[in-house]
Amino acid sequence: MKKRLKYIIAAVVVVLLAYNSVYFEKLSEVKAEAATGKFDAASYAATFWDTKLMPGLNQAVEVNDLMAQLQSDKEAAFKAHSNALGIGNIRYFLIKGEGELSSINENDVTILAMADGEQKPVKIATEFVYGNAVRDALGLVDLNDFSNTMDLNNVSEELNRKIRTEVVPPFRAAAKKGDKVTFIGAIELNKEHLRLDEIEVIPVALEVVKE
């Protein structure tokens, strides 16, 4: 009898242990819980756009001024106007300009500044809007706020997505060759291997001026 009681108690203990060792949860709930602690690149990018990038657009340097400075004193121009989160030759500038829309191409548009007849056309990317130019150009993102590199990459990705979907389409729909256009955008330049003939602007603000 005593032995039987022992077995029953042992069985109850085993069942209790087994019951408490296994539990079921909905996968969607677990995923949602995991996501709450995650970095939300889309909302970071939206806040960055509204509270830092837009108020900072007045710091953009005029494109012809920048070109002249780069040609006369490259070091000084990079020091005064460029930013980058990382180390290396690749640096970013926020520039602005206005001029006549001289061509509308599949992947870009070109603008000729009216102020200077000798100025080369400025190429504005409308298709290949990728990279870190917009994130880094103003130097407003602090690397120390990010321990995960992928979060930083995703911020660029979200900013570029916003440009591809919100800045470029209304411009391309409205713009015609010969229109007067104003732009503010970010460019990437290589300090060591500077090529001023390859400049491509990632637009942040791009508008046809109604006269």
Place this chain on the structure above:
Amino acid sequence: MLKKMKRVPALLLLFAVLLITRCGSNTGAEEPKKVAVIISTLNNPWFVVLAESAAEKARALGYEAKIFDSQNNTALEADHFENALASGYDAILFNPTDADGSVSNVLKAKAADVPVFCMDREVNSTEAATSQILSDSYSGCVAMGKYFVKEMNKKGKYVEILGLVGDNNTWARSKGFHSVVDNYPDLKMVAQQSADFDRNKAMEVLESVLQAHPDIDAVFCGNDAMAMGAYQALVAAGTEDRVKVFGFDGADDVVKSISNGKIAATGMQFPVVMAQTAASYADEYFKGKRDFPQKMPVAVELVKQENVEDYLAGK
């Protein structure tokens, strides 16, 4: 007189103690701090450059430096860490063998108050190393993806050859590339296989893929060694003029191959910059700085037909 005699040894003793203390403090101030450079492997010239640049920079900053070769073996790497800590090294410039397996070694150093600065390869912890100085592989491959789409006119079939599947760089490169290329539905990836960053394996992988897909238009490889292997496979199949090959690293032979039209493009990494930055960070740490970024990206530059002249040897 006797009293005076007694005072002499006492004064001598005091003088001797002062002398010893002074000598001791002098030795402490003059002895340079020691920096250990622990590298995943010295079997690959790329990592030799990384190791030697780090050690040279540490010596130039006035420290003693010694290189330890982990031979791609995490257990050997653990021995190096124990030896370095037991021998009183003051900082470790580190290129890990394994993103996960190396974390415990870095934590041991942290527990002993010895700062660790990772170079080129990261460890999967943001709490272990003092700072990690890494190639911005993702952004480098975003630029590569953009160039790839332009070169392919937004359409065609391609193969991706990945590096070691357990290596973070493999996926950073692949994700950066796909963050652009996947937006173009007419670019179809017909195969994605790993060749472990190895030239011969890449050749074998592409040879077998070509049997099923002889009509591919491009191959994107996770490093330059694999790009050279892929190119060899294309030469054997007689399609090297039609199929574009893209690599990553900036190896001399690939830069030359870009200039003579065999390879389309590569991402140039800068091991010397990473190594020197790690040594400079150690110097700043010794001087009291503590707020280092956990991960410091080092820009990767796209080398293509249009700018290859800038990157040929000696430039």
